[in-house]
Amino acid sequence: MIRYLIGRVGQALLVLMVTFSAAFLLLQALPGDAIMIKFMSPDMALSADQIAEIRSAYGADLPIWERYFRTLANFLTGNFGYSIQAGVPVSQQLQVNLPPTLQLASLGFLTAIILTITIAALSNVVGMGWLRAAIQSMPSLFISVPVFWLGIMLIQVFSFQLGLVSVISPGPVERLILPVLTLAIPISAPMSQILMRNIDEVLAQPFVAVAKAKGASHTWVLWRHVVRNAVLPMLTIAGVLFGELLAGAVVTEAVYGLNGLGGLTNQAVGNHDTAVLQAIVVISALAFVSINLVVDLLYPVLDPRLGTKLSMTA
Amino acid sequence: MTAPLLEIDDLAISYKVGDHDQRVVHGVSFRVDRGEVVALVGESGSGKTTTAQAVLGLLAGNGRIEQGAIRLNGIDIAHWPQKRFDTIRGAVVALIPQDPGSSLNPVRTIGAQVAEVLQIHGRGDRRAIRTRTLDLLTRVGLLPAEMRADQYPHELSGGMKQRVLIAIAVALNPDLIVADEPTSALDVTVQRVILDLIDELRRENGTAVLLVTHDLGVAADRANRLVVLQGGRIQEQGAVKDVLAAPQSAYTRRLLSDAPSLTKVRPARRAPGSGEDFAIVVERLTHDFPVGGTAKRFRAVDDVSFKVCRGTTHAIVGESGSGKTTTIRGVVGFLKPTAGRIRIDGEDMTTLKGEALRRFRRNIQLVYQNPFGSLDPRQTISQIVEEPLLNFAPPPKAERAKKVADMLHRVGLPETFLGRHPRALSGGQRQRVAIARALVLDPRVLVLDEAVSALDVTVQAQILALLDELQKALGLTYLFVSHDLAVVQQISDTVSVMYKGRQVDGGPVDTVFARPNSDYTRELIDAIPGRKAPMLALSTASVRG
Numbered sequence A: 001m002i003r004y005l006i007g008r009v010g011q012a013l014l015v016l017m018v019t020f021s022a023a024f025l026l027l028q029a030l031p032g033d034a035i036m037i038k039f040m041s042p043d044m045a046l047s048a049d050q051i052a053e054i055r056s057a058y059g060a061d062l063p064i065w066e067r068y069f070r071t072l073a074n075f076l077t078g079n080f081g082y083s084i085q086a087g088v089p090v091s092q093q094l095q096v097n098l099p100p101t102l103q104l105a106s107l108g109f110l111t112a113i114i115l116t117i118t119i120a121a122l123s124n125v126v127g128m129g130w131l132r133a134a135i136q137s138m139p140s141l142f143i144s145v146p147v148f149w150l151g152i153m154l155i156q157v158f159s160f161q162l163g164l165v166s167v168i169s170p171g172p173v174e175r176l177i178l179p180v181l182t183l184a185i186p187i188s189a190p191m192s193q194i195l196m197r198n199i200d201e202v203l204a205q206p207f208v209a210v211a212k213a214k215g216a217s218h219t220w221v222l223w224r225h226v227v228r229n230a231v232l233p234m235l236t237i238a239g240v241l242f243g244e245l246l247a248g249a250v251v252t253e254a255v256y257g258l259n260g261l262g263g264l265t266n267q268a269v270g271n272h273d274t275a276v277l278q279a280i281v282v283i284s285a286l287a288f289v290s291i292n293l294v295v296d297l298l299y300p301v302l303d304p305r306l307g308t309k310l311s312m313t314a
Numbered sequence B: 001m002t003a004p005l006l007e008i009d010d011l012a013i014s015y016k017v018g019d020h021d022q023r024v025v026h027g028v029s030f031r032v033d034r035g036e037v038v039a040l041v042g043e044s045g046s047g048k049t050t051t052a053q054a055v056l057g058l059l060a061g062n063g064r065i066e067q068g069a070i071r072l073n074g075i076d077i078a079h080w081p082q083k084r085f086d087t088i089r090g091a092v093v094a095l096i097p098q099d100p101g102s103s104l105n106p107v108r109t110i111g112a113q114v115a116e117v118l119q120i121h122g123r124g125d126r127r128a129i130r131t132r133t134l135d136l137l138t139r140v141g142l143l144p145a146e147m148r149a150d151q152y153p154h155e156l157s158g159g160m161k162q163r164v165l166i167a168i169a170v171a172l173n174p175d176l177i178v179a180d181e182p183t184s185a186l187d188v189t190v191q192r193v194i195l196d197l198i199d200e201l202r203r204e205n206g207t208a209v210l211l212v213t214h215d216l217g218v219a220a221d222r223a224n225r226l227v228v229l230q231g232g233r234i235q236e237q238g239a240v241k242d243v244l245a246a247p248q249s250a251y252t253r254r255l256l257s258d259a260p261s262l263t264k265v266r267p268a269r270r271a272p273g274s275g276e277d278f279a280i281v282v283e284r285l286t287h288d289f290p291v292g293g294t295a296k297r298f299r300a301v302d303d304v305s306f307k308v309c310r311g312t313t314h315a316i317v318g319e320s321g322s323g324k325t326t327t328i329r330g331v332v333g334f335l336k337p338t339a340g341r342i343r344i345d346g347e348d349m350t351t352l353k354g355e356a357l358r359r360f361r362r363n364i365q366l367v368y369q370n371p372f373g374s375l376d377p378r379q380t381i382s383q384i385v386e387e388p389l390l391n392f393a394p395p396p397k398a399e400r401a402k403k404v405a406d407m408l409h410r411v412g413l414p415e416t417f418l419g420r421h422p423r424a425l426s427g428g429q430r431q432r433v434a435i436a437r438a439l440v441l442d443p444r445v446l447v448l449d450e451a452v453s454a455l456d457v458t459v460q461a462q463i464l465a466l467l468d469e470l471q472k473a474l475g476l477t478y479l480f481v482s483h484d485l486a487v488v489q490q491i492s493d494t495v496s497v498m499y500k501g502r503q504v505d506g507g508p509v510d511t512v513f514a515r516p517n518s519d520y521t522r523e524l525i526d527a528i529p530g531r532k533a534p535m536l537a538l539s540t541a542s543v544r545g
């Protein structure tokens, strides 16, 4: 078990390391750099010498491998460097922008789960067959609904036509309702499809027939036999879902004009602010890797079949 | 006069396939009296499971009862809604399913799954249910019950899982147990123990059993009455001894003559090879496997020796894991044994290497168990049979085509099959293709690894007859691996019985069967289904006539 744990953590660190390096190389390979964009502009009116001085102050004139190891050493100590455009430490920018995005993402995730369970539950209740048919027949549609289009539709319907949610001067809760829905709906569609497919597969298992032969009602079978077996495999896609969630959050912030990682990323891309981009990539990767690690470590606890296999190999 | 326990009357069932109804059970009528065992026998696809499921109200979603009645204690339940079935399932009718491997919920303990049937029907509080659960586990031989109750299904063997399912079925003392092929997925020795257990429990409680099986031997041993089904129609029914003594329908006669366990042992087919002409000589074969990266080793084959005369059949028998496959992998040169010699036609397989080994291997061909998995679905039959020729200095195309067509003819398949794909063939036909592919290189030795185990008795009998014919015509030597002693008894001249890597018995089949040396062999022989059945004057000739 200990060996398994060490192995998995090592794997996670390796993935992080590779991500860091790849991001570094790609960002360096981009044409143009932030220093040029900021200081070459005519209204700065700086001489070539002065620019060279600034470049060396930022370490931009060092050979690439030296910059690589410096940046790596800094990241390891939690120092993400300076945003050239804003002229403040990247960590300070993250402190401002990370919390709102995390809040949006976790609320979106929670809502997506609730939506998924509701849809799957309703579609397995007698008389709700039409719902399951509808959901199952709309796969590509919903998944490909562009988030910004959905966002605009939601604003149209709920704010302008129904007047349920104000967009002009919303309260702290009110202002989150539409963004959270915008984020949750596109994710809950594929999730409920997968869940419904899993449920169907489990329902076809011989052990379900055995449970029915015991005299168990449909609801009893669903709750005591189907749910756990159908939900378990979904944990494995948690990492992928998180990726979608993050991408969705960035677009959603743009649509609703919210502060967060999305805005920060947009600015940084526009300004070639490599330090900021590097930090965002690494932090996203860290979250992604951690989620997968937690799932991997949790899975054997939830699925007895894996539990013994692990303790046997340890 | 009271009504019979179960009375099925002119039952017809269809499945909706695409947008039309396909009828698979046509006007079936039979009854099961209290405390009686009725066997529903027939080849796969004959509608046994469908009929059994209807009794439990567990037909698949696309299945529908089109006509007829299913009367349980005189009440017609054929069109009951599921809710109503919930009250009698488990309490009045119970199920022992076919495949214990997938019939228990993998994420719940077996204790919880036994207790569940008591909970559903509200039999007592937690404590009472726990006590009863432990009693039941003890009764079916899962000991110590406290420990077993907390185990998960994957921690149990197939036989133990079937015991759990039996405990569930008998928990509420139902009037009728529907057992759908309850032992088909188990080893023969386990099979007998499980059938004995079901027998014992039903006697204790006076439970009637509807025993679904494709094995006439099992049915003959365990049932009072037989119902023979073919293509969804009843061919005949009656008391076991009457049906076996004087089968009325041609189909039953065929089933009887095909069932290896019910056919008399054939007289020695040929004089054992004159003296010393051995095609296969295995001497003190031993093979160790490393165990999971440690220095420990697992001895899969331990000091096994046997000789096979040219033109005869030697069988290797044993349960799964006994070392059969490792032994034959040595014989075909796929693995180098840790110790011992294997000589094929005088050539020592254990010292041959590289190209010499590859060329020598064409003399020994393998036919596998699974006729579905071993043929590439994308190739045509002609490509499949031709392929081995391409590996060894291929003759010209025209010659190859002729050879392939000849082979197909030899194994009894029409030439029209040449362009087809495996999926268009039945299991028996695929096994014929596999045999043709093995024979196309004119080998001297054919190794058959459970080659007929996956087939229905009737198809099995046809393939065995084909093998016999090919052996006579081509002078082939067979090494026949099987877990089914009845089949072995029928086709082989000599036999090795393996148990945990060792050969516990060996020699001419008749001698080993008459005077087994080991308890294990004795147990295997006793486990052959059909041995209890009255062996009536069933000469194969008159039956086939």
Ligand SMILES: Nc1ncnc2c1ncn2[C@@H]1O[C@H](COP(=O)(O)OP(=O)(O)O)[C@@H](O)[C@H]1O
Binding pocket: B015, B016, B017, B024, B042, B043, B044, B045, B046, B047, B048, B049, B050, B051, B060, B062, B063
């Ligand atoms: N759910 C189903 N849908 C369509 N056809 C089915 C279904 N289940 C069984 N069948 C068909 O019904 C026939 C009888 O099957 P079954 O009752 O399982 O036979 P047995 O148990 O004797 O092997 C077969 O032809 C089989 O292919």
Ligand SMILES: [Mg+2]
Binding pocket: B048, B049, B050, B181
């Ligand atoms: Mg069946």
